[in-house]
Amino acid sequence: MQSNAALEYDYSIVKLFMWTTVIFGIVGMAIGVLIASQLAFPDLNYLMGEYGTFSRLRPLHTNVVIYGFTLSGIWASMYYVGQRVLKVSLLESGFLRFMSKLHFLLYMIVAALMVVTLALGITASKEYAQMEWPLDILVVLTWVVSGIALFGMIGLRREKTLYISMWYYIAFFLAVAMLYLFNNMEVPTYFFSGGLGAWYHSVSMYAGTNDALVQWWWGHNAVAFVFTVPIIAMIYYFLPKESGQAVYSYKLSLLSFWGLMFVYLWAGGHHLIWSTVPDWMQTMGSVFSVVLILPSWGSAINMLLTMKGEWNQLTENPLIKFMILASTFYMLSTLEGPIQSVKSVNAIAHFTDWIIGHVHDGVLGWVAFMVFAAVMHMAPRVFKREIYSKSLLEAQFWIQTIGVVLYFSSMWIAGITQGMMWRAVDEYGNLVYSFIDTVSVLHPYYTIRAFGGLLYLIGVFMFAWNFFKTATAGRRLEQEPRYKSPMA
Amino acid sequence: MSDVAMEIEKYRIYMFLIGTGLAVVIFYYYIIYLYRSEKKGKKNYEKYGRLALDDELDSEILEKNPKSEEKKKGEDK
Amino acid sequence: MFHWLEKHPFFFAVGVFVVIAYAGLIEVLPNFMEKARPIKGLKPYTVLELAGKEVYKKDNCIACHSQLIRPFKAETDRYGQYSMSGEYAYDRPFLWGSKRTGPDLHRVGRYRTPDWHANHMWNPKSVVPDSIMPAYKHQFTNVADLETAYAEAVTVKKVFNTPYGDDIKPGKAAFEKYKKEKILPEALKIAKAMKRDDLVKMVESGKVPEVVALVAYLERLK
Numbered sequence: 001m002q003s004n005a006a007l008e009y010d011y012s013i014v015k016l017f018m019w020t021t022v023i024f025g026i027v028g029m030a031i032g033v034l035i036a037s038q039l040a041f042p043d044l045n046y047l048m049g050e051y052g053t054f055s056r057l058r059p060l061h062t063n064v065v066i067y068g069f070t071l072s073g074i075w076a077s078m079y080y081v082g083q084r085v086l087k088v089s090l091l092e093s094g095f096l097r098f099m100s101k102l103h104f105l106l107y108m109i110v111a112a113l114m115v116v117t118l119a120l121g122i123t124a125s126k127e128y129a130q131m132e133w134p135l136d137i138l139v140v141l142t143w144v145v146s147g148i149a150l151f152g153m154i155g156l157r158r159e160k161t162l163y164i165s166m167w168y169y170i171a172f173f174l175a176v177a178m179l180y181l182f183n184n185m186e187v188p189t190y191f192f193s194g195g196l197g198a199w200y201h202s203v204s205m206y207a208g209t210n211d212a213l214v215q216w217w218w219g220h221n222a223v224a225f226v227f228t229v230p231i232i233a234m235i236y237y238f239l240p241k242e243s244g245q246a247v248y249s250y251k252l253s254l255l256s257f258w259g260l261m262f263v264y265l266w267a268g269g270h271h272l273i274w275s276t277v278p279d280w281m282q283t284m285g286s287v288f289s290v291v292l293i294l295p296s297w298g299s300a301i302n303m304l305l306t307m308k309g310e311w312n313q314l315t316e317n318p319l320i321k322f323m324i325l326a327s328t329f330y331m332l333s334t335l336e337g338p339i340q341s342v343k344s345v346n347a348i349a350h351f352t353d354w355i356i357g358h359v360h361d362g363v364l365g366w367v368a369f370m371v372f373a374a375v376m377h378m379a380p381r382v383f384k385r386e387i388y389s390k391s392l393l394e395a396q397f398w399i400q401t402i403g404v405v406l407y408f409s410s411m412w413i414a415g416i417t418q419g420m421m422w423r424a425v426d427e428y429g430n431l432v433y434s435f436i437d438t439v440s441v442l443h444p445y446y447t448i449r450a451f452g453g454l455l456y457l458i459g460v461f462m463f464a465w466n467f468f469k470t471a472t473a474g475r476r477l478e479q480e481p482r483y484k485s486p487m488a
Numbered sequence: 489m490s491d492v493a494m495e496i497e498k499y500r501i502y503m504f505l506i507g508t509g510l511a512v513v514i515f516y517y518y519i520i521y522l523y524r525s526e527k528k529g530k531k532n533y534e535k536y537g538r539l540a541l542d543d544e545l546d547s548e549i550l551e552k553n554p555k556s557e558e559k560k561k562g563e564d565k
Numbered sequence: 566m567f568h569w570l571e572k573h574p575f576f577f578a579v580g581v582f583v584v585i586a587y588a589g590l591i592e593v594l595p596n597f598m599e600k601a602r603p604i605k606g607l608k609p610y611t612v613l614e615l616a617g618k619e620v621y622k623k624d625n626c627i628a629c630h631s632q633l634i635r636p637f638k639a640e641t642d643r644y645g646q647y648s649m650s651g652e653y654a655y656d657r658p659f660l661w662g663s664k665r666t667g668p669d670l671h672r673v674g675r676y677r678t679p680d681w682h683a684n685h686m687w688n689p690k691s692v693v694p695d696s697i698m699p700a701y702k703h704q705f706t707n708v709a710d711l712e713t714a715y716a717e718a719v720t721v722k723k724v725f726n727t728p729y730g731d732d733i734k735p736g737k738a739a740f741e742k743y744k745k746e747k748i749l750p751e752a753l754k755i756a757k758a759m760k761r762d763d764l765v766k767m768v769e770s771g772k773v774p775e776v777v778a779l780v781a782y783l784e785r786l787k
Contacts, residue, residue: 007545008545009545038699039666039697042696042697042698042699045699045700046699046700049703050703050707053624053699053701054628054629054699055624055625055626055628055629055699056624056625058625058628059625059628084543084544085539085540085543087543087544087545087547087549088556089545121622121623121624121625122623123622123623123625124658125622125625125627125658125660126658127627127663151574151578154574155555155574156556157553157556158549158552158553158556159539159549159550159551159552159553160550160551160552160553160554160572161536161539161550161551161571161572162571162572162574162577163536163539163540164540165540166574167571167577167581170574170577170578170581171581171585174578174581174582174585175581175585178582178585178586178589182589187720187724189713189716189717189719189720190716192716192719192720192723192724192735193715193716193717193719193720193735194719194735194736194737195737196712196713196715196716196719196735196736196737196740197710197712197713197714197715197716197717198710198712198713198716201713201716201717203657203658203717203720203721204657204658204659205657206657206658207653207654207655207656207657207659207725208650208652208653208654208655208656208657208659209650209653209659211653211656211657211658211659212653212659212661213593214593215658215659217589217592217593236540237540240537240540240541241540241541241543244541246534246537246538246540246541247537247540249534250533250534250536250537251522251523251526251533251534254522254533254568255515255518255519255522258515258518258584259515261581261584261585262511262515262584262585262587262588264585265585265587265588265589265592266588266592268592269592271663274635274636274637275633275635275648275661276633276648276649276650276653277650281592284592347635347637350635351631351663351664351665352664352665353664355663355664356664422639422640422643423637423639424639425638425639429638430642431639431642431643435643435667435668436693436695436696439666439667439695439696439697440695480544483541500591503590503591504591507587507591511584531568533568536571551572
């Protein structure tokens with residue numbers, strides 16, 4: 001143990017990913033606010049010529065927030081939590097340190113190329129898998145390197161048992177790898193046509209209904225294994241650590257983990273209800289979506305009960321606020337999702353803004369809140385400085401909470417209104433509304449949504465400022481804080 | 489539907505029923521096993537929850553990873 | 566039992582993989598044995614239509630438009646016959662979309678005309694006053710990438726046996742010949758039906774504007 005006294009955790013890679021979390025967060029959500037405003041005020045489509053239309057910007061928004069902001073946050077936490085719960089420092093292995101840096105470098109290259117190609121309209125057109133084949137290859141490479149780093153740390157660990165968070169990071173790595181490979185099977189056209197046309201162009205290996213099936217098997221599980229599984233990994237570490245309370249039930253966490261793993265993959269079919277995929281598959285998607293409530297709530301309730309007897313921390317510590325609200329929103333959206341998967345509800349909800357609302361109460365309320373809390377918990381430890389401002393953190397919490405509520409409530413109303421209007425018939429059985437009627441009616445909701453999004457974005461700027469000041473001007477800490485993060 | 493497809497469909501249904509049935513049985517057995525072994529005092533699962541809290545490099549190690557120990561010895565020599 | 570897995574990461578990872586792969590094995594893979602068969606009379610996309618599909622992808626129309634008519638009366642009344650699996654047999658990738666900020670387009674070719682599209686893409690408000698769709702004026706000057714579309718036709722013919730004629734074959738020379746004989750005349754017909762002289766002139770000079778290819782594609786959706 002003597003050799004360990006001088007040894008420290010190596011946070012250099014964590015810092016890099018934390019910075020990109022902040023930067024991608026600002027970029028991705030700023031685009032989000034712009035495109036939300038475009039729906040309310042269409043003239044905003046003409047700010048950047050061909051590159052500024054809603055349609056061209058939407059994939060940029062989704063890809064930057066998913067693969068920029070969220071993945072950065074996840075990987076920052078993976079290197080941070082990974083080292084700590086395994087009790088191994090990256091300083092112990094030059095190879096792993098190199099791999100982690102290579103991981104970051106490749107990731108930056110892919111991210112830059114992704115932004116450029118999507119802006120130019122170079123796309124495979126499958127949602128959340130828009131990148132063309134040359135980028136797909138780079139993605140796979142990045143993924144493999146990240147896996148080497150993850151399993152390398154596990155291989156060196158001092159603690160025999162993997163903590164709960166590590167299970168989820170492993171599942172995140174494996175599932176995304178499997179799904180991504182299958183969904184992005186493409187045939188480059190350049191090589192089969194004797195060198196004609198754009199070299200980066202490809203056609204999907206699957207056609208029509210089959211393609212849809214694979215896409216939503218991916219699309220749904222990109223949500224599952226990027227927006228849920230690694231975020232659960234984070235909350236299982238950061239909430240107990242910040243509050244100083246061990247997780248309420250280790251056994252429950254075991255059960256919800258295996259339950260979630262088994263059930264989640266089946267639910268992809270719920271994106272294709274009333275489509276041309278076989279009926280039994282639609283039913284399966286529906287049924288398993290409902291079953292999915294159990295393991296999801298298992299984790300969420302476990303988190304809430306972790307605070308048992310310590311609820312006073314909720315009023316005292318803004319980071320606890322973020323995390324508790326995150327798990328509450330997780331419960332909300334994992335209840336809402338299954339409701340939307342019920343066939344008769346889906347008939348109204350599908351294709352409407354209710355789906356957008358559902359996604360955003362999940363990502364704004366659960367994913368992003370958890371990422372903010374994690375970054376702010378890590379900041380004092382990696383920079384060895386106190387959090388710059390507690391009151392700014394409090395203000396951010398409230399302004400963003402109001403933003404999320406405005407966002408999802410307006411989208412719920414918009415979606416249900418439009419869904420009902422599409423199907424409304426008069427006494428003779430004729431459609432009552434023309435399509436454009438159902439668009440015009442949404443204007444107020446689109447305006448409210450854009451405003452809610454703007455509030456949220458303001459919160460992101462507060463967060464970025466707070467983070468920047470913490471890193472550069474926070475009061476220096478003598479000693480690493482044990483539980484509660486110190487804040488001024 | 490062709491005969492081959494029918495055949496595949498049949499196996500698919502069997503595989504689904506058997507696989508899912510098995511998973512459910514294992515899962516419930518496992519729940520009972522977990523709680524029973526803790527009640528009898530054979531195991532203590534909840535101690536692993538401390539892993540998130542005692543996560544300094546010099547925190548006490550709950551169960552040592554024998555592999556990492558071997559490596560340490562090798563280095564000492 | 567399971568607890569043993571947490572101490573043995575390799576077997577843990579294998580366990581996780583088996584559990585998550587199970588659903589895919591049962592749910593998704595078997596469908597590929599039964600190939601999605603085209604419905605009777607379905608023709609593959611012409612090269613011009615493929616180029617139009619590329620424009621549809623490039624300007625990301627699926628952000629707001631679906632191509633999937635669900636089997637409800639309200640939908641069939643509004644958009645026509647509900648969609649069938651075999652109609653998508655040549656769609657690589659599928660373009661069903663997931664959001665209808667604008668109406669479904671799966672049968673838009675039945676009830677809109679090329680000149681309506683021309684006006685609509687130039688300025689949506691000129692035909693639908695309350696429209697919130699942006700104008701796509703750049704499609705009137707950008708030139709469609711016919712060569713890539715042709716490369717796509719060659720590829721799907723070769724790899725997936727999509728039934729194209731013998732004149733679809735690899736090589737630059739074959740493409741130039743095909744472009745002159747097949748693509749440009751087809752484009753000219755569309756451009757004329759769109760009733761805009763600038764488009765006709767461009768096509769006559771051997772360049773097909775993006776919007777002409779796009780309208781060829783939209784006209785095909787029936």
